[in-house]
Amino acid sequence: xxxxxxxxxxxxxxxxxxxxxxxxxxxxxxxxxxxxxxxxxxxxxxxxxxxxxxxxxxxxxxxxxxxxxxxxxxxxxxxxxxxxxxxxxxxxxxxxxxxxxxxxxxxxxxxxxxxxxxxxxxxxxxxxxxxxxxxxxxxxxxxxxxxxxxxxxxxxxxxxx
Numbered sequence: 001x002x003x004x005x006x007x008x009x010x011x012x013x014x015x016x017x018x019x020x021x022x023x024x025x026x027x028x029x030x031x032x033x034x035x036x037x038x039x040x041x042x043x044x045x046x047x048x049x050x051x052x053x054x055x056x057x058x059x060x061x062x063x064x065x066x067x068x069x070x071x072x073x074x075x076x077x078x079x080x081x082x083x084x085x086x087x088x089x090x091x092x093x094x095x096x097x098x099x100x101x102x103x104x105x106x107x108x109x110x111x112x113x114x115x116x117x118x119x120x121x122x123x124x125x126x127x128x129x130x131x132x133x134x135x136x137x138x139x140x141x142x143x144x145x146x147x148x149x150x151x152x153x154x155x156x157x158x159x160x161x
Contacts, residue, residue, distance in 0.1 A: 002138055003131035004159040005124075006108060006145060008100045008152040010076045015096055016041060018066035025062055032058075039063065046077075046094040053082050056090045063094070073153035097152065099126030104150055115144055135161070 019041045026032050026039070037050040037059055046063065050056045064074045080093035100108070105123040112121040112130065119132035119141055130141050142156050 001131050001133060002135050002159070002161050003129060004138055004142070005157050006100070006128040006130060007126070007155050007157055008076070008098065008104075009155055010072060010096055010098050010153070012044070012096070012098075014070045014072050015046075015067065018063065018070045018072060019046065021066045021070075022059070022063045025066070026059060044096040044098060046096065047091065048094065049085055049089055049091040051089055053090045056082055056092050060092060060094065075151060075153045100128065100152065101126075104152060107150060108145065111144065111148055112141055115141070117141060117144075 019039055023039050026037050032050075032055065035051040035055045037048070037055055039059065040047045040049075048056050048059045048063070050059055060079070064077070067074055067077070076097050078095040078097055080095070082090055082092045085091040102123065105126075105128050108128050109121045109123060112119065117132070117137045117140055118134070119130055119137050121128055121130045121141075130138060132138050132141075138159075145154055145156075
């Protein structure tokens, strides 16, 4: 029976490269002179600390532009609130989401079931397996999920006949 997996994966090496490019650009930009802006990457968390809210927002925009250029969807970023930091500075935490949470997986399965296609969808850890008798039905599901917005970058992998 044909099947495929719906996953949400992010290439963390590309994220690291984008962060390094953002650090370099921020270090060279005139509007960031003297702001002592720091960008730290810890596994899947990006911490941005700068002199004020404006510089933090501008830094996040630079990071997002570098991620887009490297082929990483900004939907994978979950922004935290801009908070005050020590010494009158501001900070923001960005979380890189990898995998599909159980709640999002349930939304995806519900969307597939509501479409009334002859396929089965089941949640398997951080992915959703979709299987059906006809390949055309599976392609319809892929198109349905591409058109819907779940707040995550979705990839369709492991297509089998």
